[in-house]
Amino acid sequence: MKKSTGRVTLPSQQNFLQETKELMERWGADAIRDSDGTKLDDEIKQLDAKIYTTYFVARNHNDFAKQHLEEMQQLYLMSQFYTATETTLEIPFLKGYFEEQIEPDYMHDPKVWWEVIDRSTGEVVSPDHWQVNEEKNSVIIKQVLPWHEYTVSFLAYMKWDPTQMYNHITNDWGDTPHDIPFDVRQPHSNKYVKEYLQQWLKENPDTDVVRFTTFFYHFTLIFNDLGKEKFVDWFGYGASVSVAALEAFAKEKGYRLRPEDIVDKGYYNSTFRVPSQAYLDYIDFIQQFVAKEVKELVDIVHDHNKEAMMFLGDNWIGTEPYGNYFSSIGMDAVVGSVGDGTTLRIIADIPGVKYTEGRFLPYFFPDTFYEGNDPVIEANENWLTARRALMRKPLDRIGYGGYLSLAYQFPKFVDYVEKVTDEFREIYNNIHGTKPYIGLKVAVLNAWGKLRTWQTHIVAHGKWYKKAYSYQGVLEALSGSAVDVAFISFDDVIDNGVPDDVDIIINAGDAGTAFSGGERWKDARLTSILREWVYQGGGFVGIGEPTAYHQEGRYFQLANVLGVDKELGFSLSTNKYFIEVTENHFIAEDVVAFDFGESMEHIYALNEATEIIEYSNGGVHLASSTFGKGRGVYIAGLPYSHENTRLLLRALYYAAHKEGEMKKWFASNVHCEVHAYPEIKKYAIINNSTETQITDVYDGTGNKRQVTLEASEIVWEDYS
Structure with missing residues (x-):
């Protein structure tokens, strides 16, 4: 039987042509992509495949960023809690933060944009009672109440992009320059991102899909003084804050945000927090701005007869695909990382795009692909949990990311992915465009x-x-x-x-x-x-x-x-x-x-x-x-x-x-499930485990029969 092909994206890199051709054939890949830290050479770009090129809008442009450091992205942060023992208290507000990532914003008046709070009472301390010591990066507070706790909410510049920082540290990129993120709300940056994209598209005629990774504002990812993750919120809007944004918000919404609306007592409005109306207003404000600006970039890409793809991660803040404005952008595709069935459904259910794509795990990085480790274990677990969701709403494509040369060193992994890609295409070809049975x-x-x-x-x-x-x-x-x-x-x-x-x-x-x-x-x-x-x-x-x-x-x-x-x-x-x-x-x-x-x-x-x-x-x-x-x-x-x-x-x-x-379409064994597709008169019996399972199957017509499924097996049946 002829091997199925297509709907798979393969990561590649320079000086890896023959191996890329081999894995393209084995995995049936019809698209090739680069990754953060890799590039595609000209020979690979000439292969018979769609070429995805990673594109960074507001990072990886240090020549520009260094000329306009005043337009670096900003964020609000909060100091640690400090207890007053006397009537004067000095708070070293940078303590615990990674100073390679952030620096305080002294360009804008701290008395206007910062906030000192008595956390024992919740009262804001008058700016008349505190001073900033810029040399020591501290705030000195007078007339404090002994044994009360105090914090400083301060505005900072983010001088190292968090994703590049993570990849830099994880892969030991040595003296590779730190990407400086800049803010497209600022005049020079706004003009630059549009002019640069125009020029880049002319210089990259071999690119078929511009894979925006992603746009303007990174989810909140702050590192501690050890260079480790301190605070992570995939939905955090903290890094979209700036003086310009706050002033524009006040003009549009009719009231001014406090620093506390962002730092939120140190919780930073994490997803667990019941959102305040002020925070919901801010999210809406940022989404409107981002959607408008992103649409201009997407239109530029379309003018050059290329597709625009958004990576659902990294700098995705403001482009939430289930928000009120995403559909106005005109994005062709969304790709995201698949960690389980839930994350698969996040991507697969997105309305208003031509196709969706999932990047499956593990990422081809040395934290997984090292001697003595078996990456098949993670890949198998990832596929089986995601496959359940795929049976309800299939992605249009799947793929992987990272250094292909690392994965190539693990033959068992290469064999396993070959089976996964074949199985994905079988599922897609059977059920794409059909509505599954819903109880x-x-x-x-x-x-x-x-x-x-x-x-x-x-x-x-x-x-x-x-x-x-x-x-x-x-x-x-x-x-x-x-x-x-x-x-x-x-x-x-x-x-x-x-x-x-x-x-x-x-x-x-x-x-x-x-x-x-x-x-x-x-x-x-x-x-x-x-x-x-x-x-x-x-x-x-x-x-x-x-x-x-x-x-x-x-x-x-x-x-x-x-x-x-x-x-x-x-x-x-x-x-x-x-x-x-x-x-x-x-x-x-x-x-x-x-x-x-x-x-x-x-x-x-x-x-x-x-x-x-x-x-x-x-x-x-x-x-x-x-x-x-x-x-x-x-x-x-x-x-x-x-x-x-x-x-x-x-x-x-x-x-x-x-x-x-309940038992209309049903498997008695809890490790198995039945998915029916009435429009095409097919149903699938799946084994979600890595062991052989025996189950009674109810076929929707009242009939019951016993079925034996091998480990992870899918059996497709027709019915009338």
Whole structure:
């Protein structure tokens, strides 16, 4: 049988022509790209392949940047907390920061743009009471209150691009110059980026796709004084701040931002924080500006008959693909790093582009490709978790990045990627453009709504914070399940109610976070709408600390819907008699052993009507409750696993009163799944594990049969 080809992008580098040709053939690649730190030579550019060229808009232009250092990008940072022991306090505000990355902005008056705060009271210290010592990079505060804590919020210049810094340090690039990022909001920089792009396009006729990596403002990535990551927020807008931006914001929005609106007590408005209105206004302001400026660059690329591709990472701030302005840009494609099913869906679901592409892991860097390590292990795990999501919404292309010469030294890895690329094309050719079978419509309710579709916090380089354990686990489980998923905000519900087609609402996360909702649950309009919706037949699934905000004798504000609440220590004098477990419950039918992760403690049933499904160590961890015609389900935690994916699926069907529909297209073995495509009369049975599995398969017509699947196997079947 003729080998399938296409839809794969291969990284290459100079002096690697013959090996590139070999891997192009083996992996069926039809596009070649460079990477940060590599270049393509002329011979490689003449191969029969589409050529992607990495293009940096606001970095990697040091000749220009050094002439206009006053236009370097800026950001607000906060000092460490310092305790006053006398009436005068000196704060060395740069302590703990990497001085190769940042330097204080003394060009603009600190008395106007900086802020000193008494963190014991939250009061702003008058500028009359502090002075800056520029030689020592410190702030001296007079008339402080002894034993109060103080911080300095200061404006700084960012003199080294964070991604290049990370790659520089990781790959030991020695005396390679540090890329200086500059701000396109500034006049010289704005003019330069457009003129340079015009000239660059003329000088690079072999480029077919301009791979913008990315545009203007990097996500917040600050290093400490050891050159290690100090603070990372993939969604952080901190590096888009400048005096010019703040002045333009005040003119457009009618009020002025404080430094505190950005530094946010040192939390920097991380994704976990319930966003303030000021911060949401700032995000909207930056997105409008970035979309307008990026469209001009994309138009220039199109004028030269080339495609414009955006990398979903690095300097992507302001180009959020689920925001209100992205569609106006006219981007041809988006490419992003795929770490799991959730990150695949972030890319694959993006509307308004001609095609999407996923860069699979591992990256061909020496932190993975070194003697004694087996990169196949990471690649296999990455592919299997992402493949579940691919079966629901396929990417148009896949690829890899880094130094191809490193990967070439690992023959087992080369063999494995050959299998992956063939399997990807098989999946794509079967299901592209078709709608998969959907059993339920699920709405994930949080403070961000559609802006953060499939997005939690996405810590750089694939790490997960335990704080997002349950929420990330929920999204990962949903990413490859036969359900339709929408993301709605609290404001969406208050303004428009629950969408008519929604069967289930999920609210998951730790108390006080943007995912759970925090103080948004104070709003009686929100709780009333949701109670009525469930009462009329809707389903509500709460995970972790859903609807959590302590007021008026409730911690879970929808406790009456969920049938449980959390003991905070205030009602210990009230006996909790309800501990009887409901045996053989539908939700727990496939469970061998419960895993609630970090879980929640001190959850108790409100009354005897609550169905307690799991009770241990003096607390309820899984329960259900009837509320009018609807149902609520509570789960104490949901780290991602095949078992917990099944548990969640059963909880969704139970809450929706649709238990009888779950086995329409279904695999009894939790390590296997069935994906059906009614439009083309095909279905796929997949083994998500690395071991042989035996499963009963329900084929959508009421028939059941037993199937044996080899490790990681997909079996395609036709039906009539």
